[in-house]
Amino acid sequence: MIKQIVFITATILSFGILGYSLLRIYSFLKLTKSHKSGPLGKRISKTLFVALFQTKILRRPVIGVLHALVFWGFIVILFGSLEIIIDGFTGIEKSLSSLGFVYHVISISGDVFSWIILIAICVFFVRRVFLSVKRFEGIEMKRRSHSDANFALSLIFILMVTLIWMNILSSAMNLEEGKLLYPINALFGQFFTSLDHTILLRAYEINWWTHIGVIFLFMNILPYSKHFHVFMSVPNVFFSRTEPLGKLPNMDNITKEVKLMMDPNLAFAAPTEPVSEIERFGVKDVEDVTWKNYMDSLACTQCGRCTASCPANITGKMLSPRKIMIDLRARMKEKAPHILKEGKGYNDNKSLLRDYITTEELWACTTCNACAQECPVNINHPEMIVFMRRFLVMEESAAPTGLNVMFTNIENNGAPWPFSPEDRLLWANDLTTN
């Protein structure tokens, strides 16, 4: 009974803190602009391919397969965690065993996956700490990014070790049942069957409490770390764009104005509504991004696949698409609490543009979309980059000289070249005279 009371209190406390953290992030999301998602059917199929079948991750044969196995393993092990919580609340051991065959299949899969995940985590750890993987480095990868990753790997390691010991000890206490539910760990469990039942039970309980304690700790660290992608990656893929990557979203108001200019009759057919708030062109700071842009930054795993495939970065330019996401998240974390407290007019004389992301980085982008193509959680960096360039061009007229010349030519000559429209057919003069 005491165990139940302690467990219920710890569970309520952990979920309460998690709820607070998630609500805080939701309140940040509400500060952003709207985003149009594509058709539901297309989004579901994209989620199945990219998130569930891990098609992007699997492009890399060895490390990709390990990552995909960890993802699938976590889905299976989540079922075990759910059972632990129900067990803790009800005081019943293996409370979901009434599911019969399904329970057996999930328990056996969980047993196998616990070892696969443990091995994968060791490989990831060795790779991070002892091998210098280029895509884990970069100006945006601060010391905290690395310690964050190593800490999370350590917690997952403890989770798997305690889970494996729970299955071994459970098998040692009831070998017949162990062989049915945990075929791998029962092999180890048979070496402990001679131990006193009380000792086995105590050891099992120590692992059980450590396991659930680490789950509660981990889930509450996630919203504040890069590992928040554990929660965000699947929804982020679900809400990702369904149009071709190169297609840029137009600004509705500008599109309307242009249409009216082309056909003034439209103004009489559909009179324009009064504008309540002056719209900002493009993105200067976090209030100007869409909720999907902010969600992208929360889903970023900091894996560096985008930066490793970016031609601007590879050729030594300042731009790193991963940095764009890290900066957006950091700026939101810095500014949003003040906006929530002091209202939308809050100004700290800083902005995402320039204080975090420089114009040099933005103009280095070729909008090739390689980053968005490579990103395993379908983050769209070029959209953010183009939105910020829009602000520079439309609000500050701060485009690079070469572009300004082109804009002037389009305005004056109707073409990007410095020639008068009347001279367009001069090239044909010789043809007619000959």
Ligand code: SF4
């Ligand atoms: S944006 Fe995507 S590819 Fe780039 S680091 Fe983040 S998760 Fe990885």
Ligand code: SF4
């Ligand atoms: S779209 Fe821009 S940021 Fe992305 S890979 Fe191409 S150059 Fe780099």
